[in-house]
Amino acid sequence: MPKMIDPAGYVSKCKEIIESNTIRTLCELGEECVKRVRDRAGDESWYDHTGNLRSSVGYIVLYEGKEVQRGGFMSTSAPEGNGSKGKQEGQNYLEETAKTFAESSGFSLVVVAGMNYAEFVEAMDNKDVLSSTELWARGKWEETERKLKTKIEVEIDKLEIF
Numbered sequence: 001m002p003k004m005i006d007p008a009g010y011v012s013k014c015k016e017i018i019e020s021n022t023i024r025t026l027c028e029l030g031e032e033c034v035k036r037v038r039d040r041a042g043d044e045s046w047y048d049h050t051g052n053l054r055s056s057v058g059y060i061v062l063y064e065g066k067e068v069q070r071g072g073f074m075s076t077s078a079p080e081g082n083g084s085k086g087k088q089e090g091q092n093y094l095e096e097t098a099k100t101f102a103e104s105s106g107f108s109l110v111v112v113a114g115m116n117y118a119e120f121v122e123a124m125d126n127k128d129v130l131s132s133t134e135l136w137a138r139g140k141w142e143e144t145e146r147k148l149k150t151k152i153e154v155e156i157d158k159l160e161i162f
Contacts, residue, residue: 010159013156014156014159017156018152022107022148023107025147026107027068027069027071029109029137029140030059030061030109031059031072032140033059033137034072036133036136037057037111037130037133038054038072038076044128046121046125048076048079049079050083050086051075051076051077051078051080051082052083052085052086052089053117054076055076055084055086055087056114056118057090057111057113058071058072058091058112059072059109059111060098060109062104062108062109065101065102065103065104065105067098073087073090073091086114090113090114093112097110111133
């Protein structure tokens with residue numbers, strides 16, 4: 001007796017594979033971005049006074065406008081503080097920024113430096129806060145997307161359609 005094809009189940013599994021792999025990949029990229037921004041010496045980025053700017057760095061991954069995962073916002077000790085204000089400011093800024101994606105479909109990765117003076121540090125002090133990491137992430141995405149597509153195809157090819 002021939003087996004019945006379950007097209008709806010197959011499509012549902014394909015969607016699940018695409019979603020889970022894409023989310024995992026974006027989370028990994030978000031973590032890498034946070035590390036690139038935070039884990040640099042002062043001469044490569046900026047010198048911490050309060051620790052707030054480094055502590056305000058984090059990311060969120062959204063799927064169809066809804067939060068899937070967030071990371072970063074780790075307090076950083078500095079000569080004049082422990083970065084606790086930056087951690088809170090970063091999370092608040094991320095919340096506000098994420099709202100702009102509430103109506104979006106698909107996947108989003110948002111990386112922020114939440115202190116209100118981050119742009120000033122880049123512009124006036126000619127330091128790198130997010131700029132080089134954004135450029136790096138955009139370039140890295142091409143390679144990452146190719147690997148993601150291959151991984152998804154391999155997993156889908158393993159599915160039983162009967």
